Amino acid sequence: MTTSSTGAGGSQPVRPGFAVSERTAHLRAETALFMRDHVLSLVSHDLRSPLNAIHSWAYVLERKLDANDPNSQRAVTGIRNGVDQQVKLLETIVDATRAETRSLALAYEPFPLHPLLDETAEEVRSGLARSRGVEIVVNSQLDVEQLNGDRERLAAALWLMLTFAVEASAEGATVTLAARADAATWHATVTFNVTAATLDDPSLPHALEAFARKQAREPREAGRIAWVFALSKRVADAHGGSFEQSETQDGEAATLALHVPLSATATA
Incomplete structure (x- = not known):
């Protein structure tokens, strides 16, 4: 041991900027x-759960709303499109940024x-x-x-x-x-x-x-x-x-x- x-x-104290x-x-x-990379991974993971939930509830709302009401249908479509845009941002910006460092070479x-x-x-x-x-x-x-x-x-x-x-x-x-x-x-x-x-x-x-x-x-x-x-x-x-x-x-x-x-x- x-x-x-x-x-x-x-030794003398060293100040910031040493x-x-x-x-x-x-x-x-x-x-x-x-x-x-760790923060980006958390962001990608933690955002997908609520986005998936929003997407699922959009389908539930669509079945409950009047199919002949253009405003209601437009609202549901807007919700779905917003979710799709957020998922695309995660894939093209967050996940792509991590792509080169996701695997650790040893x-x-x-x-x-x-x-x-x-x-x-x-x-x-x-x-x-x-x-x-x-x-x-x-x-x-x-x-x-x-x-x-x-x-x-x-x-x-x-x-x-x-x-x-x-x-x-x-x-x-x-x-x-x-x-x-x-x-x-x-x-x-x-x-x-x-x-x-x-x-x-x-x-x-x-x-x-x-x-x-x-x-x-x-x-x-x-x-x-x-x-x-x-x-x-x-x-x-x-x-x-x-x-x-x-x-x-x-x-x-x-x-x-x-x-x-x-x-x-x-x-x-």
């Missing part, structure tokens, strides 16, 4: 891209897990945590375990989990990344204490978009994740694993968890 930590002291590494900039862009190769933890944690330290005065501690029970999967994609998922935890943490707080592996699965869990005000504080440096940080604080429907974690969920799902997010109540502990089979196989 190995434990590593890097304190946040000794320079970031090319890799961090790439990860931020990918987070935004996956969140956009580059499979075996790699050791522990170095992935240390490298990703250091990326978040240098990219945000030190400037925010937040400590990241890695508690790993891994030794020589390897995972057959897309290392870069999994690193991005882990980066996002740690970055959000730092975003939601107050100065002087500690974010913990715990990792272990059983016979078949790698488990990575990020634990942090939520200080909601830090997500919106404009005087602090931020790596995630303001809209994403704000939405993450809103109540979620059962089984749904905050939009900002779309990348982590997509990567986990594509490897045949899962991503879990606990409630993020102000002042309380929260967890983000990634579970990925050691011998992952593509599912997306």
Whole structure:
């Protein structure tokens, strides 16, 4: 078992607009891209149900109304045409926009897990945590375990989990990344204490978009994740694993968890 930590002291606070590494900039862009696709998917799904209901009720109304009343028939036709136009917009704009990123390509190769933890944690330290005065501690029970999967994609998922935890943490707080592996699965869990005000504080440096940080604080429907974690969920799902997010109540502990089979196989 190995434990590593890097304190946040000794560095000057970095204000909004600070320079970031090319890799961090790439990860931020990918987070935004996956969140956009996730939101579009929700829009497409959630709008179709009421549109289908409206379309069905239009047929019910048509049978109840006087077939010889031109105004009534015109109204029903207008309802149907409006629904058809909305469905066409979903297909040509929303669904078409997601077409190129709907499937997540993975580059499979075996790699050791522990170095992935240390490298990703250091990326978040240098990219945000030190400037925010937040400590990241890695508690790993891994030794020589390897995972057959897309290392870069999994690193991005882990980066996002740690970055959000730092975003939601107050100065002087500690974010913990715990990792272990059983016979078949790698488990990575990020634990942090939520200080909601830090997500919106404009005087602090931020790596995630303001809209994403704000939405993450809103109540979620059962089984749904905050939009900002779309990348982590997509990567986990594509490897045949899962991503879990606990409630993020102000002042309380929260967890983000990634579970990925050691011998992952593509599912997306």
